Each structure stands twice: as structure tokens, then as C-alpha cells.
Amino acid sequence: MFQSIPSDSFYGDSPSANKELETPKPLDRRLLLKNRPGSLLENSRTWKVFDRQDEALAFAQARGNGLKTFVFHAGGSGTRQFLVAHPREFWLHDQLKEPHQRCSYEVIPEFTPCKLYLDLEFDRRLNPESNGPDMVEIFIRLITAKIKQQYSILVTREEILDLDSTTEIKFSRHLILQNQLCHFANNYVVGVLVRDVCNTIRCWNDQISEQYGISSDDVKKLFVKNRHDDLVLFCDESVYTKNRHFRLYCSTKPHKNAPLKVSKENQFKPPINDSKLREEFIFHASLISNSEKFLMDLPYLEASDGVIPRLAKTPKVHANNSSSKLPSPFPDVDQFVRGEMEVEGIRTWVYFKDSNCLIYDSQGPAFCGNVGRVHKSNKSMLIVNLTQLTYYRKCHDPDCRGYQSEPKSLPSYLVTLLQNPGCSSEIKSELKNILELLESDENILCDDY
Structure with a gap:
């Protein structure tokens, strides 16, 4: 879960307030780079703190427009927390801290374009x-x-x-x-x-x-x-x-x-000649x-x-499609979903262009997280959101209307294969092995904490 903290408490104890804060006014415009894009102003005021890195990264990705995830140590406890803010907003507050209090890190998100470092x-x-x-x-x-x-x-x-x-x-x-x-x-x-x-x-x-x-x-x-x-x-x-x-x-x-x-x-x-702007x-x-x-x-x-492989754009499908037979326009997703729906089987798939979602209907009843068991007769569906790169389940039972499971991230190898549809089967297999090995390491490696 995330917390929101006032910027003057940055690196300090996190209060229980749970709202999105704006930059304190008036802003010192001398600290801002020239030609600051107006379209970024609203997002530049975002200042949210999370206890979990995955939640911070998801929030930054969903908001977009230059928001980044930073890591800092909360107060004197040494506990790491994750801040989502625009770099300009982060700098405005960070440069006001005492030198020994400036102890922050950039999170380099997986599969994000970056510089050589x-x-x-x-x-x-x-x-x-x-x-x-x-x-x-x-x-x-x-x-x-x-x-x-x-x-x-x-x-x-x-x-x-x-x-x-x-x-x-x-x-x-x-x-x-x-x-x-x-x-x-x-x-x-x-x-x-x-x-x-x-x-x-x-x-x-x-x-x-x-x-x-x-x-x-x-x-x-x-x-x-x-x-x-x-x-x-x-x-x-x-x-x-x-x-x-x-x-x-x-x-x-x-x-x-x-x-x-x-x-x-x-x-x-x-x-730039001005020392602060520099x-x-x-x-x-x-x-x-x-x-x-x-x-x-x-x-x-x-x-x-x-x-x-490099991360490219999601392959385009120009119309809604549906069929009772696989493959869909996304065969690598089909293979993944087969494993997820191994017990109940896949009856049909439907691709919705507008929402960029792929829906798989089950052949038989499946486990329902809402009731904690397999329904006697009602079937389920698995939805893959190809924009958010997540998947979740829904149920056809009338009592479970409106319920959906918590979204899970697609595995890294599948994300990469989606962005590289031309990969050979040998490369796909090797890539899957590499990225599954990387994902199996739950320790977050950091820059010499």
C-alpha cells in the first residue's frame, strides 16, 4: 500500500494522511529549467510514497508523463521506501536537504529505455x-x-x-x-x-x-x-x-x-551559466x-x-477477432495461458482491439477466488491486458458478478516475446530460460547499500 507524505517530511517519518499533495507555493522558479512543459505541470506535483516497489512502479507507469520511482531511507530507521514524483519536483525538494540527508537512489525499471552507465x-x-x-x-x-x-x-x-x-x-x-x-x-x-x-x-x-x-x-x-x-x-x-x-x-x-x-x-x-540551474x-x-x-x-x-532482445511495440491487430480454435493473434500468450488453464481447458478466445485485451473462456469449471472453490457448473474466463501487461480471472457465476481476481504481471519473458514477435523458437526458448532465472532471484540487487 502507498502512503502520501508532505515534501517537507521527505526522508522522515511518514504520516497517515492519504492524499495526493501539491507542490508548496510559491515555487522558486529560479530552480526550474527553462521551457518547463506545461503538460507536465500536473504530474510534476505528484508526490506519493509506497512501502512496496512493485506498487510504486505500477503507479508511475500508469500515470506516465515523466513520473519516476526513487528510493530513500525513511527517517533514521534505515527502512527503504519508494517515492513516485517527477524528477523536477524531486530535485526542488532534494536540493534543500542537508548533504548528509541526501541519500536516494533511482529505480531503473525493467525493460525501460535507458542510457549507458x-x-x-x-x-x-x-x-x-x-x-x-x-x-x-x-x-x-x-x-x-x-x-x-x-x-x-x-x-x-x-x-x-x-x-x-x-x-x-x-x-x-x-x-x-x-x-x-x-x-x-x-x-x-x-x-x-x-x-x-x-x-x-x-x-x-x-x-x-x-x-x-x-x-x-x-x-x-x-x-x-x-x-x-x-x-x-x-x-x-x-x-x-x-x-x-x-x-x-x-x-x-x-x-x-x-x-x-x-x-x-x-x-x-x-x-547554462546559472549555478543552480546548472x-x-x-x-x-x-x-x-x-x-x-x-x-x-x-x-x-x-x-x-x-x-x-530489445523491447519494441506491442504487435498491432487491426480488428476484433474471436475463434474456438487457437492460435489467437498472440501465440506466445496462448502458450502461457494454456499452462494457466491446464485444468479447465480453453474453449474460445476473443480479442478486443479497443481495450487491447485478450479473453479466454474456459472449457469447464475452474477455481474461483471469490468463493474459494471450484464452481459446480459455471465456467470462468482469463483476461490478458496487453497494454498493462497483466492478467486476471473473472467468473460467469451470477453470485460472482463484478468480481475479478487481483491482476498479476505477465512474466518477463512473455513481455519480451510480445515486443519481439519475429524471434525464432530457439531464441524464444533461450530467452525464457534467462529471464525466468533472473526472476527467480527475489533479492533486489542495489548499488552497494
């Missing part, structure tokens, strides 16, 4: 000879060369936002690519690209060195010792997971007092899934360890 880090105590800034420059040369090779897009150092939260103990950089031609279908795809670069580094030889114009001695500098005394790359390859939490600009980890700030080596320059510009640039201005997204379908 990198988390580069190592323990300075275990690697006193490692030169972090030099290592960053070498890795940037490698990743930009791979982008040019793969997509024929030239990326410059000036298009990379370079954020630093290095301490005496740990070297830590976040890099976020700002090239408007180079956005990716989702963070799984970014992960495939980054792992490809890392695997190239691990397999480095003279031929690769000549191809990239980078010496083997420079590449060796990218390896560091971890606490187990193993040699590993200083690029964290684990930050490309489902609904990833990634620390925000000017935020610190709890009790660390090491906020992410613009690094000395950063060459990405906002075209700070907000950098904040927006630092958001990974900030997709208000997308020119294209890039597929990256092949990987040595699996296949992660």
Missing part, C-alpha cells in the same frame, strides 16, 4: 599503486571504441557525465553517456555491451591491442585486487539487473558522507532512465552468455 570502483587500501583517473580514461577509450564498432556512433569524452564519490578507502566513479543517438532498449542490453567489453579485456592479445590502439600494459592497469585477493576488473558488471537501484547525483550512501559529485576529470559541460541540469543528465528526449534506441541481440 558504468560503475567503476576498487578498494584503494588493497591497490595503492592503482591510478583510478587513468584507469577511467582507458576504460572510456575501450567502451567508446566498442560503440563505434558496433553502432557506427562516435562518442566523445565531452558526452560522458563523470561523477565521483571517491574516499580514502574506496575509488568510485559513475559514468553516464549523454549521446542522444545512443540510448538502449533496457539495462539488460547495456549489460550485454559492457560484459562484451570486459570479456574483450580478459582475452586481450596483440591483435586486439592493435585493433583498439591500446597497449597491453594499459589494459593490465584495469585489474585490481578484491578482498579475496583475486584479480578482477574494476568495472562492476552486476549493476544491470531487474529494477536496479542506482545512486543519485549529490546523494551519499547511508552514514558514508561521500556524495556523488562532478569529478575533476569530467568534460561534460551543461550549456546543478539541476546535471541531475537530470545523471538519470539513467530519463527518456523524455529519445531519438532512437539500440538493439544488441547477440551475447556469448545468452540473448537479450
Whole structure:
């Protein structure tokens, strides 16, 4: 369930009030970027706090218009809560907090277009000879060369936002690519690209060195010792997971007092002179899934360890259809529903274009959640909402009129198959295995809490 809290209590105890709040007035317009779209104003005042991440993400998706989900620690308890707000509204309040109170993360929603991002880090105590800034420059040369090779897009150092939260103990950089031609279908795809670069580094030889114009001695500098005394790359390859939490600009980890700030080596320059507006510009640039201005997204379908396809649009069906025989226009959904309705069987299906819903009628009676048992004679239906990517059940029994079960999300592999109808059966099978494995891990991996 969600709570709503006043913005002046952000990070504090959540009151029991349960209403949607507006931005306190008057607004300090100096803190807003120029040309703020009027159509976003209503949504920019949304400020809702949820205890559960899935509810926050669903709310943000339903409202749309630039709303994002953020994570923060409530009061001094350390309990994580999830805030849905427009980034502009979030920044207005976050920048007023004391530095040690700014401890928030962006949620990178699964299957959401995003920028390329990198988390580069190592323990300075275990690697006193490692030169972090030099290592960053070498890795940037490698990743930009791979982008040019793969997509024929030239990326410059000036298009990379370079954020630093290095301490005496740990070297830590976040890099976020700002090239408007180079956005990716989702963070799984970014992960495939980054792992490809890392695997190239691990397999480095003279031929690769000549191809990239980078010496083997420079590449060796990218390896560091971890606490187990193993040699590993200083690029964290684990930050490309489902609904990833990634620390925000000017935020610190709890009790660390090491906020992410613009690094000395950063060459990405906002075209703004006003210092406050420049700070907000950098904040927006630092958001990974900030997709208000997308020119294209890039597929990256092949990987040595699996296949992660891009997310495209739901296939179009131009008229209502119905039949007593499968398949429907969505055979991958049919296969999923067969498993869900294995006991009662499928009698007919109907597709409604206007609502983008696919309804399957059962062959026999099925379990009804309303009465907690199988009806003696009345049958049921399973409805798949292809817009919301959910499914639920309804019952034909007169006593259950108006009842429907709680909607469930379609599995990730099915969502991806819906968006990629041209996938071969081999790719579909491999993709299903990969995403089911990812979904089986219930732990939310975060950016080094």
C-alpha cells in the first residue's frame, strides 16, 4: 500500500494522511529549467510514497508523463521506501536537504529505455599503486571504441557525465553517456555491451591491442585486487539487473558522507551559466532512465552468455477477432495461458482491439477466488491486458458478478516475446530460460547499500 507524505517530511517519518499533495507555493522558479512543459505541470506535483516497489512502479507507469520511482531511507530507521514524483519536483525538494540527508537512489525499471552507465570502483587500501583517473580514461577509450564498432556512433569524452564519490578507502566513479543517438532498449542490453567489453579485456592479445590502439600494459592497469585477493576488473558488471537501484547525483550512501559529485576529470559541460540551474541540469543528465528526449534506441541481440532482445511495440491487430480454435493473434500468450488453464481447458478466445485485451473462456469449471472453490457448473474466463501487461480471472457465476481476481504481471519473458514477435523458437526458448532465472532471484540487487 502507498502512503502520501508532505515534501517537507521527505526522508522522515511518514504520516497517515492519504492524499495526493501539491507542490508548496510559491515555487522558486529560479530552480526550474527553462521551457518547463506545461503538460507536465500536473504530474510534476505528484508526490506519493509506497512501502512496496512493485506498487510504486505500477503507479508511475500508469500515470506516465515523466513520473519516476526513487528510493530513500525513511527517517533514521534505515527502512527503504519508494517515492513516485517527477524528477523536477524531486530535485526542488532534494536540493534543500542537508548533504548528509541526501541519500536516494533511482529505480531503473525493467525493460525501460535507458542510457549507458558504468560503475567503476576498487578498494584503494588493497591497490595503492592503482591510478583510478587513468584507469577511467582507458576504460572510456575501450567502451567508446566498442560503440563505434558496433553502432557506427562516435562518442566523445565531452558526452560522458563523470561523477565521483571517491574516499580514502574506496575509488568510485559513475559514468553516464549523454549521446542522444545512443540510448538502449533496457539495462539488460547495456549489460550485454559492457560484459562484451570486459570479456574483450580478459582475452586481450596483440591483435586486439592493435585493433583498439591500446597497449597491453594499459589494459593490465584495469585489474585490481578484491578482498579475496583475486584479480578482477574494476568495472562492476552486476549493476544491470531487474529494477536496479542506482545512486543519485549529490546523494551519499547511508552514514558514508561521500556524495556523488562532478569529478575533476569530467568534460561534460551543461550549456547554462546559472549555478543552480546548472546543478539541476546535471541531475537530470545523471538519470539513467530519463527518456523524455529519445531519438532512437539500440538493439544488441547477440551475447556469448545468452540473448537479450530489445523491447519494441506491442504487435498491432487491426480488428476484433474471436475463434474456438487457437492460435489467437498472440501465440506466445496462448502458450502461457494454456499452462494457466491446464485444468479447465480453453474453449474460445476473443480479442478486443479497443481495450487491447485478450479473453479466454474456459472449457469447464475452474477455481474461483471469490468463493474459494471450484464452481459446480459455471465456467470462468482469463483476461490478458496487453497494454498493462497483466492478467486476471473473472467468473460467469451470477453470485460472482463484478468480481475479478487481483491482476498479476505477465512474466518477463512473455513481455519480451510480445515486443519481439519475429524471434525464432530457439531464441524464444533461450530467452525464457534467462529471464525466468533472473526472476527467480527475489533479492533486489542495489548499488552497494
